Amino acid sequence: MLEKRSKSRTGLNSPAPFAKADIDERLYLGTIEKGLLVLDTFCANPRPMTLAEVSEASGLNKSATQRVLYTLRALRYLTHSETTRQYSLSARAMDIGNAYLRSNPIVEATFPYLLEANKRSQETVNLTELDGSDIIFISRVPSRNVMSSYVTVGARLPAFATAPGRAILANLDADSANAILKGSSLLAITPHTMTSRQKLLKELEKVRQEGFAIANQEAMLGDISTAAPVFGYDNRVVAAVNIAASTANWTPERVEAELSPITVEIARQMSKVVSQYRRT
Structure with a gap:
């Protein structure tokens, strides 16, 4: 972790x-x-x-x-x-990381949907999973925009400070989400990082109600992201899909109006496919 x-x-x-x-x-x-x-x-x-x-x-x-x-x-x-x-x-x-990606059926099954989201948004689209208190990027279709953030498959970020992390945390049971937040350092990564546990819990409730999360420069300066949860077997959250864009081109209001609906729709399509795979 x-x-x-x-x-x-x-x-x-x-x-x-x-x-x-x-x-x-x-x-x-x-x-x-x-x-x-x-x-x-x-x-x-x-x-x-x-x-x-x-x-x-x-x-x-x-x-x-x-x-x-x-x-x-x-x-x-x-x-x-x-x-x-x-x-x-x-x-x-x-080799070990590559073998994990090849053995994870979710990666292959969801890739066409990442391509579709990238085509519609013209921005970077990622698939992430929760590992301990981090999210880890397991699939990615980058934007052609030279101002897009540089993140590679296999990279990790603290879940509490990211849109995909919050999309996943918001859909875990309360005890699991609380345990992850308690085990996280909650240190500021940028001047914009939300570090108050109480504020984060309120934010997770908002994400749960709205169905998507938005994080504005909280993990990386110049990066704004919106994410939605992907559900698997037994309707358990297994991943999150997010669209990441540059704050030079996007405001939070525009992201919510234009990119969040794409993210939510793509996540629902992914969930229909991913729910067929039962993973231990």
Whole structure:
């Protein structure tokens, strides 16, 4: 579960903590946890790092870090420069994420609807899922507008500060939504980010009643977004579709009048398709 990451004294980001479910210690492998912790460290710091930097950011001692780095390098998940003594993620690290996208039937089933929304709006259209307290972008059709925000598939943003995140949170049961907000840092990402828990709860109620959410420069400056929930099997919210545009071209009022109806309609069409897939 990714939150606002803490920084070390050297400016490195530490991997976000995550809540462990009930664990059977007889089956739990701490060595795998250490390996994934190191990979998470590279996710939190997308740049080459030395052994000392990985050790500091991950919290592992240097001996354990060295063994994990050696193993991941041997398995070709990392590369190592003999000149700079730095480690980097290899192209093979993309395989797991790519396999997830290929194994998720929602991605393929909804793509034609993303294309339709993009054609009608002429703006960027995204499909996102909730992962912990973040949304993660799992499909995307970008706008040709040079002023559109740069976000890649696999990118994460705090759910509370985004339109798709709020569209999903608003349609969870109250206990689940409250738990996610309580577990979120609620730190301002931009000067426009809503950080009051009470205001967010009121906003989620509004989203639930209206069927769509709008976030104006709360996660990224210059970006305004409207989103609607996508429902799956048993009418449970499983994703959100959003249209993202530039504040240089769009006002909140115009987004609500022109883009929100497209988002809601596309989300309903997606829900009819996605509801056929039962996912655990």
